[in-house]
Amino acid sequence: MSTTHPLDAALQLQPQPQPDTGVAAGPLQISQGHTSPAYWNMVGPFGGTTAATCLQAVLQHPALLGEPLSLTVNYAGALAEGEFEVQAQPVRTNRSTQHWTISIVQRDAEGQPVVTTTATAVSAARRETWSVSDTPIPEVPAPESLQRMHPPKGVAWIERYEMRPVTGVIPHTWDGRGDNSLSQLWMRDDPPRPLDFPALAALSDIFFPRVWLRRASRVPAGTVSITTYFHVGQAELAATGTGFVLGQARAQEFRNGFFDQTAQLWNQAGRLLVSTHQIVYFKE
Numbered sequence: 001m002s003t004t005h006p007l008d009a010a011l012q013l014q015p016q017p018q019p020d021t022g023v024a025a026g027p028l029q030i031s032q033g034h035t036s037p038a039y040w041n042m043v044g045p046f047g048g049t050t051a052a053t054c055l056q057a058v059l060q061h062p063a064l065l066g067e068p069l070s071l072t073v074n075y076a077g078a079l080a081e082g083e084f085e086v087q088a089q090p091v092r093t094n095r096s097t098q099h100w101t102i103s104i105v106q107r108d109a110e111g112q113p114v115v116t117t118t119a120t121a122v123s124a125a126r127r128e129t130w131s132v133s134d135t136p137i138p139e140v141p142a143p144e145s146l147q148r149m150h151p152p153k154g155v156a157w158i159e160r161y162e163m164r165p166v167t168g169v170i171p172h173t174w175d176g177r178g179d180n181s182l183s184q185l186w187m188r189d190d191p192p193r194p195l196d197f198p199a200l201a202a203l204s205d206i207f208f209p210r211v212w213l214r215r216a217s218r219v220p221a222g223t224v225s226i227t228t229y230f231h232v233g234q235a236e237l238a239a240t241g242t243g244f245v246l247g248q249a250r251a252q253e254f255r256n257g258f259f260d261q262t263a264q265l266w267n268q269a270g271r272l273l274v275s276t277h278q279i280v281y282f283k284e
Contacts, residue, residue, distance in 0.1 A: 005193050006160055007202070010036035010049050011056045013086060026090035029061050035081050039157040044078045046157035047223050048202035054102045054119040055201045057088035065090075065098040066125035067234060068197050072227040073119045080106060084116070098123045126233055135275070137266040140166045143186035143244040161206060162190040164244070170208055171216040178216035181251040181261075183207060192242035195267075197230065200237065203245060203265060204228045204276045210251035210261050211282045219282050224258070226278035232271060240267040257282060 013031035039049040051073045058064060085105045092099045104117035146164040168183030187206060189199060209221035249263035263276045 005189070005191065006036065006038040007049070007052070007189060007193060007199060010039050011052055011198055013053070013056055013060060015060065026063050026093065028087060028089040029057070031057055031060070031086045031088070032083060033086055034083050035079065037081075037156060038160055040081075041155060041157055044080070046202070046205075047073075047075060047226070048205035049157070050075070050079060050104070050117055051119075051205060051226065051228070052198035052202040053086060054088075054104065054117065055121065056198050057086040057102055058100050058121050058123065059197065061088050061090065063090050063093070063098075064123060065093055066096070066123045068201075068230045069097070069122045069124040070227060070229050071119065071121045071201060072225065073117060074225045075116075075223055076118055077114070077116045079104065079116045082106070085113075096125050096127070133272050135264060135272055137246060137270040137272070138184060138248060140184055140246065143268075146186065149185075160190055161187055161203075162192075162244075163187045163206075166246075168213055168249075170212065174216055174218050176215055176217050178212075178214045181210040181214040182248070183210075183213060183250070184246065184248045186244040186246055188242065188244050194242055195237045195240045195245070196234075197237070200230070200245075200265070200274055201228055203247065204263065204274055205278075206247065207249040207261065207263060209280055209282065210249065211254060211259055211280070214251060214254065219284065221280055221282040224279050224281050226276060228274050228276045230274050232273050236267070236271055236273070239269070240271075240273070243268050245273065254282075257284070 013033045016030045035045050039046045055071050087103045090098050100121040102119040105113045108114045143164045149163045149165050151158050164186040166184035246266045251259050251261050261278050265273045
């Protein structure tokens with residue numbers, strides 16, 4: 001008997017019937033979803049699964065052109081436990097690209113709709129052309145030679161990933177003496193799951209806040225906005241299968257309550273899968 005992977009269960013969306021408005025931009029599709037306890041963070045869902053949910057709504061839309069090229073997710077407010085609604089609409093379709101707007105909406109205690117998340121996405125019909133990578137995979141030990149990280153219990157979503165750190169682990173001592181923000185680690189879904197675009201979007205947000213590493217100080221922090229650029233198509237994802245992905249993340253600037261974080265993810269064959277950039281809030 002087959003069982004549903006926890007990520008697939010978390011990303012289940014049920015499209016709701018909508019009248020055809022005849023708007024040239026494209027049909028609005030509204031889908032119903034539900035938060036997953038398997039991917040719960042401290043005060044809400046793991047942000048990576050929220051991003052994956054936005055992308056899933058695009059991938060399930062009947063008007064989709066091509067494959068994901070970019071995804072920007074803005075975390076406007078906390079997504080509460082329970083049901084939510086995802087609204088996805090292609091606002092313009094060109095010959096090779098398609099532009100999307102996405103929102104996640106929940107009902108508040110008074111039953112009023114509240115937007116918790118906004119997003120934009122671009123999908124594209126890729127064509128074979130000249131290609132090269134200027135960001136080669138770092139030389140690091142193979143994942144099989146490294147120990148799996150076993151973080152403290154209490155945050156459910158961390159248990160859904162197998163992580164094997166290379167460098168830049170969460171500080172053991174919070175003494176304010178951090179000196180850099182670079183982390184490298186091998187990672188994959190747990191239990192293993194063939195890589196696809198939603199899973200890749202979730203993995204792109206797996207890194208703990210860079211301010212924790214740079215300062216060795218555990219201040220409250222949370223992503224405000226993240227953009228993920230997809231550099232491969234479904235064929236490369238299929239070739240990656242259930243293998244490990246190497247992630248590398250670092251910050252560039254910490255300033256007045258916010259910092260940025262840039263990251264790259266490669267498969268074991270050395271192919272750059274995605275690059276990401278996000279802006280993160282931290283509280284003194």
